Amino acid sequence: MALKILVVDDEQDILKLVKGLLEPLGVEVLGLADSREAAQRVNKEKFDGVFLDSRMPYLDGFGLAKSIRGSPLNGKVPIVMLSGANDVETMRKGFQAGITFFLSKPITSSGWRDYSGPCGALFSMRSGVTPACPCAPPCPACSETNGSIRTA
Numbered sequence: 001m002a003l004k005i006l007v008v009d010d011e012q013d014i015l016k017l018v019k020g021l022l023e024p025l026g027v028e029v030l031g032l033a034d035s036r037e038a039a040q041r042v043n044k045e046k047f048d049g050v051f052l053d054s055r056m057p058y059l060d061g062f063g064l065a066k067s068i069r070g071s072p073l074n075g076k077v078p079i080v081m082l083s084g085a086n087d088v089e090t091m092r093k094g095f096q097a098g099i100t101f102f103l104s105k106p107i108t109s110s111g112w113r114d115y116s117g118p119c120g121a122l123f124s125m126r127s128g129v130t131p132a133c134p135c136a137p138p139c140p141a142c143s144e145t146n147g148s149i150r151t152a
Helices: 010-026 037-039 061-069 089-095 109-124
Strands: 004-008 028-032 050-055 079-083 099-102 127-133 150-151
Touching: 004 010, 004 037, 010 028, 028 037, 037 061, 050 061, 061 079, 061 089, 079 089, 089 099
Parallel strands: 004 028, 004 050, 050 079, 079 099
Antiparallel strands: 127 150
């Protein structure tokens, strides 16, 4: 059975890019530009993981991550935050909201290969323990939380 991934970003180019990178791997991708619709869908459909933008109109990625963590269907799925703001405070805020992994924009197909291993591993883990930040050594955002562990 194929992995089912939700991708939420208000930029159509990013939706198209991520979808184009995941679908050839046999992943079923639902791309949404409206974070409010995504918040509704996570309570109706089961996903194996979520990619979400940090800055979106209406409901930003931090609020959406919290909404996903509160979902009975998707509360434990891996969440990858995509953000053009790669400062420590944005990362910290993302991890506090419940994300599993942080990926900086711009995303390129060549740069994607560097992250496809960790992201693939996160999404293929459907239960067990998932590191809150898979950095080695831990990045500044997770080292302040002592490399906390999130149960998936």
